[in-house]
Amino acid sequence: MTTETVLPANRDSIQAASKANGEPEWLINLRVKALELAGQLELPKLEKTRIDRWQIDAYGANKAAQPVAEATGLPEIAKDLLPENEAGHLIVQHNSGAAYTQISDDLKSQGVIFTDMATAAREHGDLLQQYLHTVVKPEEHRLTALHAAVFQGGIFIHVPKNVRVELPLQALFISDDAEASFSPHVLIVAEQGSEVTYVDNVVSAGLRSELVHNAVVEIVAKPGATVRFASVHRLGKEVTDLSTRRAIVEQDARVEWILGEMNDGNCMSDTTSILKGNGSSSDHKVICVGTGDQKLNITTRAVHFGRQSSSDMITRAVMRDEATAIVNGITKIEKGATDANGEQTERVLMLSPKARGDANPMLLIDEDEVKAGHAASVGQVNKDQLYYMMSRGISKDQATRLIIYGFLAPVVSEIPLESLEKKLSEWVERKLGQ
Structure with a gap:
């Protein structure tokens, strides 16, 4: 049929x-x-x-x-x-x-x-x-x-x-x-x-x-x-x-x-x-913020064919309410891409018990003489960090806000226009209700 x-x-x-x-x-x-x-x-x-x-x-x-x-x-x-x-x-x-x-x-x-x-x-x-x-x-x-x-x-x-x-x-x-x-x-x-x-x-x-x-x-x-x-x-x-x-x-x-x-x-x-090409390189930096009942599927991928090629991928996701994020990082090194170097990091920060996050790092390597690595984490705001900041007189809400901005900073700070970087920070603040 x-x-x-x-x-x-x-x-x-x-x-x-x-x-x-x-x-x-x-x-x-x-x-x-x-x-x-x-x-x-x-x-x-x-x-x-x-x-x-x-x-x-x-x-x-x-x-x-x-x-x-x-x-x-x-x-x-x-x-x-x-x-x-x-x-x-x-x-x-x-x-x-x-x-x-x-x-x-x-x-x-x-x-x-x-x-x-x-x-x-x-x-x-x-x-x-x-x-x-x-x-x-x-x-x-x-x-x-x-x-x-x-x-x-x-x-x-x-x-x-x-x-x-x-x-x-x-x-x-x-x-x-x-x-x-x-x-x-x-x-x-x-x-x-x-x-x-x-x-x-x-x-x-x-x-x-x-x-x-x-x-x-x-x-x-x-x-x-x-x-x-x-x-x-x-x-x-x-x-x-x-x-x-x-x-x-x-x-x-x-x-x-x-x-x-x-x-x-x-x-x-x-x-x-x-x-x-040989000596080619790429850099991926991605942030996403999910609220309500949003469903996000975020994939970054680097496929190496060239010798001495290099890739770096960083994805940061913040989930609130009942939002769900599937974050995929894929590094594929093909046969013949000798001395290639591929690194990736995926991190998901959940701000509510009903939020869901899934970080999926994948290394697919068909060549021996290469370097490749990944790091991934899914979790809530670090209680030790929160306690430390509150012990210095910072309110819980403000401390949480600072932790979130520190979490997203590796991407936000890379925006090549200062005016857009400021706007992005405003949108993050508005969306998270901080």
Whole structure:
């Protein structure tokens, strides 16, 4: 007996949205093919999480954004997240498409492409076609196929050889209409010897019904390139966040991930670095805070192919109320990756008796001449630490707060923008009710 898969989109709606955005024929065909794949593929199998029980079908429909000339015309939720530096580089996506762009002439003079995905498809089609869906392939599972079929908006970055981008490139993704699709795609290509920092905020407000955020990030770091990627998600309880991020890291290149999963709804976060080249390296730093009855599945992964490649992964989760977190760290060292070094740490802090956490470190090693290690812990606030601080005149609430911030500090302090670091600390405080 076979079960027919009912998809949240159809061929006609996808073609209509693509044509409305002026997309080239090759992209329309790619979307249609991905939709066909989605009907054949299974959902991803997550460790100890039944994603099929989540609301994963409410994708909404493509709705064109209304561009604004000045940042003052953006929704209120955007205004306190805008860069303090007026010379900065910023793209704001409102629901399904770009609404505001601020890019300095200096960036353009360096030959850097920093644009929304719809513009990239129209103006940089050959370059986009070369890299789009090559790192996260549609045929992996139903969610990646659906994303390739229905994604709207996103960011395309291309940094030429040996160009160093001084200021962070920033993006703000805002959802305030549950009937509008919200599945952006971010593609970053850093050519040989280049360097770039990208920072985004993903937020929602005022949604009156359920919505799926099925997003993909692809990074291609060519030999000797450095890419820093920082992202904070603050989506409401109505939103199911499904985020797949992956980087291909070539010889002597480096990719750094700094992620803050601050959602109120269910969340799947899967972040992978493929260390393809000799001397390649990656660094993952992730924090997540769960409240209410949230279910979080957070995976970080490093796959070593290159000799003398190195990876480091740190994940910190704080769970309150009846929230559940499954935290997976996977280090895979392939045969031939001699002298590779992979380290990982997963820690879960539970603040209530009904909260649940599970840390799952995994080392999969097919080569003898390597170094690899892991550390994992799940527990409550350390009573000895609490007692010590209270004995110094600090109240129990304040002592607990300081312990939590110390627990999260290795990630929060790595945010490459001071203003965003402060905001993240505020959001942690607000979510934990401290």
